[in-house]
Amino acid sequence: MITDAPRIITSRFDRADSHTLAGYEATGGYQALRKALSMGPAAVADEVKTATLLGRGGAGFPAGVKWGLAPENVWPRYLVVNGDESEPGTYKDRLLMERDPHQLIEGVLLASYAIGCGQAFLYVRGEMALAQERIATALNDAYASGYVGKNILGSDFSVDVVLTWGAGAYIVGEETALIESLEGNRGMPRLKPPFFPAAKGLYMQPTIVNNVETLANLPWIVTNGGEAFAALGAETSRGTRMFAVSGHVKNPGVFEVEYGVTTFRDLIYAPQYAGGILGDRALKAFIPGGASAPWFFDEHLDLPLEKVTVDRAGSMLGSGAVVVMDETTDAVKACLRVVRFFARESCGKCTPCREGTTWLQNILQRIHDGYGRPTDLDLLMDVSDNISPGITWPPKQTTICPLGPSAVSPIASAMQRFRPEFEARIAQAEEARHSVPVNITKASSHV
Amino acid sequence: MARLTNDNVELAREIIGCYPRPKSALISLLHLAQEQDGHLTDEAMAHIGELVGVSSAEVLGTASFYEMFKMEPVGRYMVNICTNISCQLRGGEELLAHAEKTLGIRPGQTTSDGLFTLEDVECIAACTEAPCLQVNYRYEHRISNEGFDQLMNDLRDGRRSDIPPHGVLAEIRQHIPADRRAGNVTPEDTAIPVWVAAAGEGEK
DSSP, X not given: OOOOOOOSSSTTTTOTTTTSHHHHHHTTTTHHHHHHHHHOHHHHHHHHHHHTOBOSSSSOOBHHHHHHTSOTTOOOEEEEEEEOOOSTTOOSHHHHHHHOHHHHHXXXXXXXXXXXXXXXXXXXXXXXXXXXXXXXXXXXXXXXXXXXXXXXXXXXXXXXXXXXXXXXXXXXXXXXXXXXXHXXXXXXXXXXXXXXXXXXXXXXXXXXXEEHXXXXXXXXXXXXXXXXXXXXXXXXXXXXXXXXXXXXXXXXXXXXXXXXXXXXXXXXXXXXXXXXXXXXXXXXXXXXXXXXXXXXXXXXXXXXXXXXXXXXXXXXXXXXXXXXXXXXXXXXXXXXXXXXXXXXXXXXOSHHHHHHHHHHHXXXXXXXXXXXXXXXXXXXXXXXXXXXXXXXXXXXXSSSSSHHXXXXXXXXXXXXXXXXXXXXXXXXXXXXXXXXXXXXXXXXXXX | OOSOOHHHHHHHHHHHTTSSSGGGGXXXXXXXXXXXXXXXXXXXXXXXXXXXXXXXXXXXXXXXXXXXXXXXXXXXXXXXXXXXHHHHHTTHHHHHHHHHHHHTOOTTOBXXXXXXXXXXXXXXXXXXXXXXXEETTEXXXXXOHHHXXXXXXXXXXXXXXXXXXXXXXXXSOOOOOGGGOOXXXXXTOOSOOHHHHHTTOTTO
């Protein structure tokens, strides 16, 4: 269902001065901060809890609940902003940082005020030079105007917001890896349990890690109230959410839509959104929530963009990345590219992920290149089963973080659906192998 | 020889001062060294180790984990072409092949004039603008083969002054004015934040 829900986080995107302090102030900027200072920290946290704002980074954990996980009376607490957007297909946090950096900063201030954080770290992906510049400028201006720093707007609330650049590593989007990186280390995830960041995170202190889009919602929630936010959307998924629709569509773009009620069909086919498939071709498959998500097909088009509904249907909304593949797509090639990503980005800490993703890539590469073996599909499943036992959804983990298992679920879903395509590729290779001497040079070099 | 210059040491001290623990500044300082020299030299990494109080092995340990840090000289322009799924579907691999042919190099290599280094990169968050690439981490959206050739010519002929040489990342830095600073919060600062205490929520 397409609704006329307000644009909550992209409301300034059409303005040329959306990234400036003047533009932000002219459109209600920093009014939520003023309001919050008169409400008190607990009331701000309550509004966010009432809003039932789900984290927008990928896991979809309620932000208000996450804040509440910090142990009572343990100080100091830190806030870390995850701006390391790098899940393939995902394109929204960069826009929020480039086009409306003050909205994010105000969100950081509101969260810091509510949880009692006196120093927050805003970690922006290394490859995003413009986002870093826009946030640096915005912070410099906000400090100068008294919105950030010591005794904010004359109150007793003080917080420093420190901008930090990443340096290129997908795994740093995982919150404990992000904390490691922020401590100056290799970005390798920490084993949890025993410690979750909310209890022991940065410098082993209670640390709340929130995604950029999650925090960008806070000014609106504080201004309009948690109930107004919760009135939008459906079921567990409230408010609005940004979705990037890419791949074989006529009008690829990033759209803020009402969460929980808009469907995949709306997003992919509606003229005001992606406008249908290129050349009006047929849909082959689509990725509903980033490269880690199992693929969806025709029969899933009418599912609403609602967290639990999509989870139950066997995939996830993840980071709001919808990648559309039309009927001309080579499933083997697409699977290979997805797996190669995970193999390249594995941090190497856990064997099933480090070795498993590499083997998945090697096997898919030879199938793709025309040297596949009849036993390869079973071998792929066997390797997958070793990375994630049972190949279930949600995937079981043999590893410290979900990266390795994330490589398994999407290719398993694709292989199940398009098995004949994989088999045909292998059969061609077999034929070539046996038709001596026609392809003898090519085949013999690979057997 | 390639230790940080005096100006950069001053900047490094300012950056270190923004963190409760000096080692947290490591990645930012590595970017600073790369900005100075175009890549990371052993001397600069050793110098950074001195500044934050860790061994040069630890500095290398961190640096070598991250894709953006280059231990060897690279071209003046890093040309990073995305071939991940959204770009693959819209011609990213064909664009890479065109780039290889045009520049006469494979991913990871540098042209003999030292101008261009080509990389075949993972998703750079411009998925709706595929195929896309970055030059020194500045975006080019929906780029065609002709557009690519034009871009290379413009860079070669110095018509893209908006793109600084490799190593320079953000050209605007955060500077926290001394009179506005709240100050670092270290793990030893175990007092209840004043605004929380004032609201009578210390028990929370």
